[in-house]
Amino acid sequence: MNLDYINRGVNDMEKTRVRFAPSPTGELHIGGARTALFNWLFARHNGGKMILRIDDTDRQRSSQEYLLSIIESMKWLGLNWDEGPEVGGDYGPYIQSEYLHKYRELAEQLVRDGKAYYCFCTAEQLATEKERQRKEGQPPRYSGRCRFLSEEERERRKLSESYVIRFIMPKEGETVVEDIIRGQVTFENNIFDDFIIIKSDGVPTYNFASVIDDHNMAITHVIRAEEHLSNTPRQINIAQGLGYQVPLYAHVPMILAPDHSKLSKRHGATSVQEYRDMGILPEALVNYLALLGWSPGEDKEIMDIHEIVDLFSLEKVSKNPAIYDIKKLIWLNGHYLRTLELNKIVERALPFMKRKYNLCAEIGTEKYKEIEKIIDLVRDRVKTLQEIADASSYFIEDDLQYDEKGIEKHFRKDGVGKILSEVSLALQRVEPFEAGRIRDELHDLSQKLNVSLSRINPPTRLALTGRTMGPELFDIISLLGKERVIKRLKKAKELFELN
RNA sequence: GGCCCCUUCGUCUAAUCGGUGAGGACACCAGCCUUUCAAGCUGGCAACAGGGGUUCAAAUCCCCUAGGGGUCACCA
Numbered sequence: 344m345n346l347d348y349i350n351r352g353v354n355d356m357e358k359t360r361v362r363f364a365p366s367p368t369g370e371l372h373i374g375g376a377r378t379a380l381f382n383w384l385f386a387r388h389n390g391g392k393m394i395l396r397i398d399d400t401d402r403q404r405s406s407q408e409y410l411l412s413i414i415e416s417m418k419w420l421g422l423n424w425d426e427g428p429e430v431g432g433d434y435g436p437y438i439q440s441e442y443l444h445k446y447r448e449l450a451e452q453l454v455r456d457g458k459a460y461y462c463f464c465t466a467e468q469l470a471t472e473k474e475r476q477r478k479e480g481q482p483p484r485y486s487g488r489c490r491f492l493s494e495e496e497r498e499r500r501k502l503s504e505s506y507v508i509r510f511i512m513p514k515e516g517e518t519v520v521e522d523i524i525r526g527q528v529t530f531e532n533n534i535f536d537d538f539i540i541i542k543s544d545g546v547p548t549y550n551f552a553s554v555i556d557d558h559n560m561a562i563t564h565v566i567r568a569e570e571h572l573s574n575t576p577r578q579i580n581i582a583q584g585l586g587y588q589v590p591l592y593a594h595v596p597m598i599l600a601p602d603h604s605k606l607s608k609r610h611g612a613t614s615v616q617e618y619r620d621m622g623i624l625p626e627a628l629v630n631y632l633a634l635l636g637w638s639p640g641e642d643k644e645i646m647d648i649h650e651i652v653d654l655f656s657l658e659k660v661s662k663n664p665a666i667y668d669i670k671k672l673i674w675l676n677g678h679y680l681r682t683l684e685l686n687k688i689v690e691r692a693l694p695f696m697k698r699k700y701n702l703c704a705e706i707g708t709e710k711y712k713e714i715e716k717i718i719d720l721v722r723d724r725v726k727t728l729q730e731i732a733d734a735s736s737y738f739i740e741d742d743l744q745y746d747e748k749g750i751e752k753h754f755r756k757d758g759v760g761k762i763l764s765e766v767s768l769a770l771q772r773v774e775p776f777e778a779g780r781i782r783d784e785l786h787d788l789s790q791k792l793n794v795s796l797s798r799i800n801p802p803t804r805l806a807l808t809g810r811t812m813g814p815e816l817f818d819i820i821s822l823l824g825k826e827r828v829i830k831r832l833k834k835a836k837e838l839f840e841l842n
Numbered sequence: 843g844g845c846c847c848c849u850u851c852g853u854c855u856a857a858u859c860g861g862u863g864a865g866g867a868c869a870c871c872a873g874c875c876u877u878u879c880a881a882g883c884u885g886g887c888a889a890c891a892g893g894g895g896u897u898c899a900a901a902u903c904c905c906c907u908a909g910g911g912g913u914c915a916c917c918a
Contacts, residue, residue, distance in 0.1 A: 477843090569848090724881070
């Protein structure tokens with residue numbers, strides 16, 4: 344039998360190698376993304392390797408679409424991998440389903456070594472057995488019935504019946520998990536039953552495939568969610584049964600929904616894609632995720648990815664589950680929206696602008712420059728890329744939606760029409776049409792008319808944008824351009840019969 | 843139910859070997875700034891789950907209780 348893949352990579356055993364091993368049965372969700380991030384941070388901090396492996400042994404639920412979507416999310420977050428799909432590597436295959444016979448051979452080796460056995464029990468038999476145990480107040484565990492079948496019976500039934508392969512767990516002693524975050528966690532072996540390592544369709548279960556691949560890929564640290572802690576003793580016993588060195592573990596706390604339950608669809612956006620689509624920046628999401636269950640130990644919250652890599656350590660990961668609070672993410676997003684380089688924001692906001700305003704795919708230099716100015720103006724007061732697009736409407740479209748309350752407040756006053764006419768007249772004169780000069784002109788106008796700016800600006804803003812709030816009015820006027828400004832002032836007067 | 847993990851403001855968290863007015867951030871509230879709204883700045887509200895020990899001294903160490911989560915699948 345060809346088993347040389349077992350021994351590959353021994354030479355770099357001392358090097359840090361971690362893996363993120365998603366199952367392509369859904370999009371990359373927040374919890375998975377954080378696990379991926381912690382793996383990535385650990386690898387980068389230690390100058391080790393980050394491996395992406397696809398655990399697709401659930402043949403029914405796995406799909407190519409999800410695989411692609413997960414890969415896209417990882418890239419979007421900036422979590423690159425040194426080995427895995429698309430980039431290859433010397434420890435492949437990185438997609439479990441591509442090498443199923445490997446697991447089978449190993450399982451059969453365990454059977455020959457007397458460490459595993461064929462089990463012919465049907466689903467019905469197991470169900471009734473469990474039911475009985477439940478009634479008797481016993482923990483539901485497989486009885487081990489098929490373990491001692493005679494070789495003759497076993498071989499005979501293999502021909503006609505479907506079967507699984509079960510691993511023989513020790514029934515005495517204890518198994519200790521060495522966990523970097525939690526210390527030593529001890530399990531009594533008598534609580535385990537002989538669990539399935541090869542399903543009846545010949546595909547390995549997670550507990551089996553994962554151990555083999557971790558070993559073959561020379562993984563040094565298994566960093567994953569806490570839900571896997573209880574399964575770790577099984578995996579350790581498999582590893583020992585196969586003669587593998589057991590890796591170090593780090594079980595990171597779960598991320599919970601605000602109601603303390605497991606994060607699910609009904610709690611709103613849970614996948615990385617959804618956050619991207621609502622206009623969250625990867626910088627913000629990465630920063631936020633890093634803070635969920637980890638802190639650098641000083642009063643530092645806003646960190647770019649390089650700082651986080653620098654400061655990250657598993658020892659500082661907290662033990663308790665974190666509740667996901669979108670408000671803080673939104674706040675961080677707002678921060679990055681107004682502090683990141685403008686061109687970066689424009690690049691990210693452009694798809695949202697295009698979608699909202701049906702702009703053509705190719706945008707000319709001039710148009711680009713204009714959009715850049717718009718974004719620079721509105722980005723200070725919004726929190727997502729989508730809101731950038733929403734806040735830009737009156738620069739892009741001439742049809743305005745006038746705010747109802749604003750109309751009551753600013754238009755239904757005597758003399759508004761006259762003020763707007765004066766504003767129009769005053770602005771005609773301004774040349775060049777830039778914010779500073781516009782401000783001076785309107786200040787002069789307020790002197791001349793002997794009314795405060797708070798009588799002039801609000802109706803002007805409403806007439807030009809349809810809104811009562813937004814960026815600095817003088818910037819808006821300048822960017823809108825003289826022609827459009829005068830047109831809109833006129834239109835508002837006519838539309839609302841202002842005088 | 844068995845087993846495992848966890849428990850500091852509403853939320854994320856900090857607090858070197860036990861000695862702190864228990865710190866920061868989000869959210870919330872108020873003030874300042876201001877042509878609006880944000881942003882920014884200043885201030886405020888707000889926590890050691892409960893009970894026993896150990897100790898001169900406990901958020902920190904030990905035990906118990908309670909609560910939350912995970913796991914016990916031919917899902918990962």
